[in-house]
Amino acid sequence: TNSLTMAWRLFKSLSEEQQRYEKQLIFEHPAFVKLCQQLLRDARRMTRGDLVFSLHALVNLGVPQNTLLVQTLVRVCQEKLNQLDNRCISVLATTLAGMDKDKNVSALQAGLQLLVEQRISSIRDIFVLQNLMKCLGKDAPVFLKKKLEMAVVREIDDLTFPNALRVFLALAAMNYCSLPILNACSKKIQENVHDVPFRQLILILEACHTLLYRNVRLFSALADYVNSTAYLWDKRQIILFVSACETLGFRPTELLDILAEKVTGDPDFLNFKNLLIVLRVYSRLNHVPRVQKHLFFETLHSCLNKCLPQISKTELLKAVYALGILGYLPHHALDELLQKDSKDELILSDDPKEQNTMMLRCVKTCMELDSPSFTKPAFLLTENLSSLVSLNLRKAQEALIELLGDENMFRQNVQLPYRYHIDFEIRMDSDRKKVLPIAAADDHPDSRVQRLAFLFAPMSAFCLGTTHPQGKLAMKKRHLNKLGYHVILIQNKKFQEMKNEDAVEFLKRKIYSEDAFSFPEATVQDNN
Numbered sequence: 001t002n003s004l005t006m007a008w009r010l011f012k013s014l015s016e017e018q019q020r021y022e023k024q025l026i027f028e029h030p031a032f033v034k035l036c037q038q039l040l041r042d043a044r045r046m047t048r049g050d051l052v053f054s055l056h057a058l059v060n061l062g063v064p065q066n067t068l069l070v071q072t073l074v075r076v077c078q079e080k081l082n083q084l085d086n087r088c089i090s091v092l093a094t095t096l097a098g099m100d101k102d103k104n105v106s107a108l109q110a111g112l113q114l115l116v117e118q119r120i121s122s123i124r125d126i127f128v129l130q131n132l133m134k135c136l137g138k139d140a141p142v143f144l145k146k147k148l149e150m151a152v153v154r155e156i157d158d159l160t161f162p163n164a165l166r167v168f169l170a171l172a173a174m175n176y177c178s179l180p181i182l183n184a185c186s187k188k189i190q191e192n193v194h195d196v197p198f199r200q201l202i203l204i205l206e207a208c209h210t211l212l213y214r215n216v217r218l219f220s221a222l223a224d225y226v227n228s229t230a231y232l233w234d235k236r237q238i239i240l241f242v243s244a245c246e247t248l249g250f251r252p253t254e255l256l257d258i259l260a261e262k263v264t265g266d267p268d269f270l271n272f273k274n275l276l277i278v279l280r281v282y283s284r285l286n287h288v289p290r291v292q293k294h295l296f297f298e299t300l301h302s303c304l305n306k307c308l309p310q311i312s313k314t315e316l317l318k319a320v321y322a323l324g325i326l327g328y329l330p331h332h333a334l335d336e337l338l339q340k341d342s343k344d345e346l347i348l349s350d351d352p353k354e355q356n357t358m359m360l361r362c363v364k365t366c367m368e369l370d371s372p373s374f375t376k377p378a379f380l381l382t383e384n385l386s387s388l389v390s391l392n393l394r395k396a397q398e399a400l401i402e403l404l405g406d407e408n409m410f411r412q413n414v415q416l417p418y419r420y421h422i423d424f425e426i427r428m429d430s431d432r433k434k435v436l437p438i439a440a441a442d443d444h445p446d447s448r449v450q451r452l453a454f455l456f457a458p459m460s461a462f463c464l465g466t467t468h469p470q471g472k473l474a475m476k477k478r479h480l481n482k483l484g485y486h487v488i489l490i491q492n493k494k495f496q497e498m499k500n501e502d503a504v505e506f507l508k509r510k511i512y513s514e515d516a517f518s519f520p521e522a523t524v525q526d527n528n
Helices: 002-012 016-028 030-045 048-061 068-079 086-097 103-122 126-136 142-154 161-174 179-191 198-211 216-228 235-247 253-265 272-284 293-307 313-325 331-337 340-348 355-369 391-404 438-443 471-482 492-496 500-512
Strands: 411-415 421-428 450-457 485-491
Touching (some): 002 016, 002 030, 142 179, 216 235, 235 253, 253 293, 293 313, 313 331, 313 355, 313 471, 391 500, 450 492, 471 485
Antiparallel strands (some): 411 421
């Protein structure tokens, strides 16, 4: 057992290429053959510790699972299962997690699960508990996950930083969201963020995505750490980090600005895969760098042009779509994309959710509305879809009626050209002092009449913890501005939580404040 364990410890420290070479040497060594034969003979006489550690070493050294030796050790573990102490249970769980399912392994896993259930109240070691959580994984029954949670909560006050990190990741492996544990672990991670290796930073963010856990303080602490040590990291590492943030809807503003500087300073490192990631991140998070924004987008455009001969039409569409969301029109790439052959290929390809069709439609809308030659239409053809509003807009409807006095003072469910839809529309005089009845404004069109569009958006349409709209919503707002609307974005969840009188007052402030008539921050479209 000692020989096998030492061989495994030396083996795992080698590179992948060295491991392949050393593995062949180990398996061909005559002493290894004798060692395995002796292990096979003595399996039933071994102590519990030697048994599980030998199995662990053999599996990790790559001895095939279907060999007589491995199958014998698995069966002996079944026989001696009740004799195993907590440490042995932990090692065995780790071993089985790395093995393929077969008849003996499945039987041993089932027995181990029953044993853990019986022993769990006596396990006080956090390291053992997190290992069991990780190894039993997402397939463990809910009641067992709950018992493991309670066992960890019992020891939560003695949680060290290394164990906090392990427990956090183990919850993700188990796909079980326990807020008391996650919050306690998050606090420890924030306090010791400078000791978290880069790979673990990514794993933490991925775990949060798996568990649907959103903790702005934790994300900010991780982003601030990477931001303050950005000079230490490779550009590809920063791309990996902001990509993980993007999947959570979190916008690390300063880090995105730093990455933009690095891209403009050295664009040669951007292969097409990284270029697509950068485009996806900046477009979804609706982030335009504070300085040298035009240079940044020109650099991305130039990189895209270099890749044109090698990329598929679908990949090209994704890239152009991302730039379009940000208000940038890459003309050469657009010409390539909109050739008839390209369009036919995109629409005929495997597109079950009509994703390509949607992106193409969006690109064409951007080409028209974001063009410098586009002028606000004097008359806009609109349509009322229905007088009924959805349940989640009923409160807004009632608040508008109370504020304006009549349903005739606003429109609801308004369908606009370019497939845009707004929840409510009101008209105001040119001085923005008075709300006008809809019918009167329609009968006597006046270019000085101000149009307000209310969009009640879900929290997921905004960057996490902010009122900063994500890409698609920001693009919609920009395009509605082009069509002559002043857009008021409202986070519907927060609106629903208001008391009725507060909701009315909130809408009153939105309608009559100067902010309602300020246009959004500049995008890159003025560079086209």
